[in-house]
Amino acid sequence: MASWQDIERNPKFIELVQARKTLGWTLSILTLAIYLAYILIIAFDPSIFGARMGDSVMTVGLPVGLFVIVITFLIVGYYVQKANATYDELTRQIVEESK
């Protein structure tokens, strides 16, 4: 069994941690930015979302709100897909090499 420090020096471990950290924080900040933009528009100028789209009774805010809900799910989905495709395999190799 390799020591904790040995595992930390394994290039695959470094690669896994770097890749996951970069993706995780990027997506976290992206989510936060989208949500804050949404809330701040509502706080400072709600009329932007109240504007009607053409002659329809639909307002800009409706598709935007729906978009935030859907994009939240898609962001999680992207991360999970990425993790299933690459991180799990890397993790398996690291665990294997550490035995």
Added chain:
Amino acid sequence: MSRLKGILATATLAALSTPAFADALTGQTQKQEVNIPAIAMFVAFVLLTLGITYWAAKQTKSAAQFYAAGGGITGFQNGLAIAGDYMSAASFLGISGLVYLSGYDGLIYSVGFLVGWPIVTFLIAEPLRNLGKYTFADVASFRFEQTPIRVLAACGTLVTVAFYLIAQMVGAGQLIKLLFGLDYAYAVVIVGVLMIFYVMFGGMVATTWVQIIKACLLLAGASFMALMVMVHFGLSLTGLFNAAIAAHPKHQAIMAPGGFVSNPVSAVSLGLALMFGTAGLPHILMRFFTVADAKAARKSVLYATGFIGYFYILTFIIGFGAIALVATNPSYLTDASKGLLAIKGGSNMAAIHLADAVGGNLFLGFISAVAFATILAVVSGLTLSGASAVSHDLYATVFKGGRANEQDEVRVSKITTVVLGVIAIFLGILFEKINVAFMVGLAFAIAASCNFPVLLMSLMWKNMTTKGAVVGGFVGLISALIGVVLSPGVWVDVLGNAKGSAPFPYANPALFSMTLAFVCIWIFSKMDTSARAKLDKDGWDAQYVRSQTGIGASGASSH
């Protein structure tokens, strides 16, 4: 005043409540006639879940079974159970009721509920599963001195659970009074006793299956209702909106944000409480220990996010459907000349009346039973997490120094469950008139200011020490509590001080208390030169490798 109330309510949108809901829960509800199909379907649900509890009790021999269902829940099942924990009756009735009252504003609430889930996925779920066994304190205390961190985590858990639990009990009592025509006190006792049964005998296995069944029933019921609304308007959203705009006294204004989130600081503070409170709710965090590994934990959040997002879209359609179909039908109104606001039982009954309008008495009974089942499931999850904090963190680790025998630990859990159940019944009756919205807002703010910073920093920052965690955690906990008490919603509305005299001018303290917690964790860790601080930092490598790879993690059912 109404603006203040609006902001306060926004603060609480966190899980369950709306201003209308709060009003409905502060004594204005009147008893309905006894609804036979609703009671029949509710009894069927209770019998089914008690059967599951009996089956679960036979399986629940070990502590791992009791706390974490032996790690044998799949990602999909856990996703449903998390959704079940999160979609409370009040978010179903409350948000659809808010949409009924003010249209678009309901959607702002829904969005706020959902955006915390990516954070849970990216930063919390996998390390949590890799490091922990039964409670999030296992993770937060991984490399630190056990006693102080466990005490801190148990305080954070119990305070969060207590406020959340009272809110649910009061909500349950009021809703049952409305739905079934039972007395408030009976309703609270029924919920409390059933909850004790599920948790005490069935542990996590029974609690999980109660959540799953309830989530399926709620999703099916809400889907059917939304579909019937759409069918009624020829599957045309524009048709639905046109009818709603015509029926609502605010007309086109219901299609735009209406000022619930009006102060930018309050808005951001609230947003943070919502987003990060989710990642600090002990009963949600506990769910990640019921799956086999980090991969299943990750998948379960994806499923949960999908179900919850879908559910919130449904509540929006249901709310607009209620404007179009309930507000225009005199049989659902106490006074037809007053229109929309005169809805029988208050705006929280919008979805219930809509069920009758689109599906008749039988469907009304179904939806009523689902609403009650929902509360029952949520309080079970909360009670289990509170009981685990007492037995696993306080009893086994702090009092017995980690040498508690497993049987004793589970016994302490069961005793705690009964005690918590009795306390919840008692407080539920005592706080009959309390503003539920306020209690829930408090629970989320505390979770975001105490549990979340300690958990996140312990996972992310090598140089964090025991001292930093304890000081930061307690500062977050206490400042969140003080911030809420001094905020207009409590200082003015509850304590009756003069308007405008609130020492803390914002509706939600999270922006300040959460920041304070992070800053204190950082400063006190940096200043900590004790021998313990060195041990804390030396423990990082083992924690880091295990959190990233799962090497050495608790197996699926090995405990």
